[in-house]
Amino acid sequence: MAAAYDLGRHATAAVTPEQGHQGRVWRLTTTRGRYAVKVPFARPDPAAVAADAAYQDTVRAAGVHLPGVVRTPDGDVLRELADGTVVRVYEWVDVRPADRTLDPGAVGRAVAAIHAADVPDDRPPHPWHTEPVGVDRWRELTERALAADAPFAPRLAAHVPELVALEQLLGPPGPVRRCHCDLWADNVRASASADQDVVVLDWENSGPADPVGELPMVMFDFGVHDAGRTRSLYAAYVAAGGPARVTSPADCSMLIATLGHIIEIGALRWLNGTDPAEREIDAAWVAEGVDDPLTRRSVDLILGACAQVEAAGA
DSSP: TTTTOOOSSSSSEOOEEESSSEEEEEEEETTTTEEEEEEEESOOOHHHHHHHHHHHHHHHHHEEEOOOOEEOOOOOEEOOOOSEEEEEEEEEEBBBBOOOOOOHHHHHHHHHHHSSSOOOOOOOOGGGGGSOHHEEEEEEEHHHHHHHTTTTTHHHHHHHHHHHHTTTTOOOOOOOEEEEESSSSSTTTSSSSSOOEEEEEEOOOOOOOOOHHHHHHHHHHTTOOOHHHHHHHHHHHHHHHHHOOOOOGGGGGHHHHHHHHHHHHHHHHHHOOOHHHHHHHHHHHHHHHTSSSSHHHHHHHHHHHHHHHHHHHH
């Protein structure tokens, strides 16, 4: 692997990888430094990979702190090894554990810098970010979870009426551009280095989205239901030149749809799965959405915080 990417000599890999939802990440150390080697579970499309790598290059050049994409000497992002394994490589960046109480000002400034990099993307947004799960699907999943005695079943059943009500707020996105699309606390981390604020990880899911829709996702996760934190994040975003403005419940559509589908897919995988370890991961996906849930009050809190910032700046 080190030879394929010309990373240096005396390569050693970590004994165990870090496990993600879409692949494994190995830390590789050579005479030139440390690298993150990603091994995706599904074989990626080379054209899509080239596009997301180019987007990362653009955002990084705009000042966003993220691991640099490493290419082979021929300029390729992906490389198929002799055993058929497909890999991609990044610079290694030390980060602290995921923390939703990260400084909201630092998060707001980082997202503003991401959104300031206007990279066109004329594809339609993924339905994951725009479409409701739907009342019939919620009913089916709840009935199956209760019948199977899923560990999350009672909490899911209790939260479904709120999920259905939230989906009534959905509206179409505004003009789209390339966005990160996965700016949760797992991927927006404090740097372990004292000279950096925030590191943004995992850009492979980047794609077409409305920045106005992406911003409430960040405000919900890092606001942690606190009006002051939510207001500080939005104020920092606006002051740093972020282009999105959140003014209506429909602006929270990406947040509502995405969290709904996270709960849906976690429940579905648990119901269809048999491996205890995998089921534990799936149940955690559902728990993220029902134990600390998004509600209509959460949407009101976000809109109120944004309105206060806009009024103060008027």
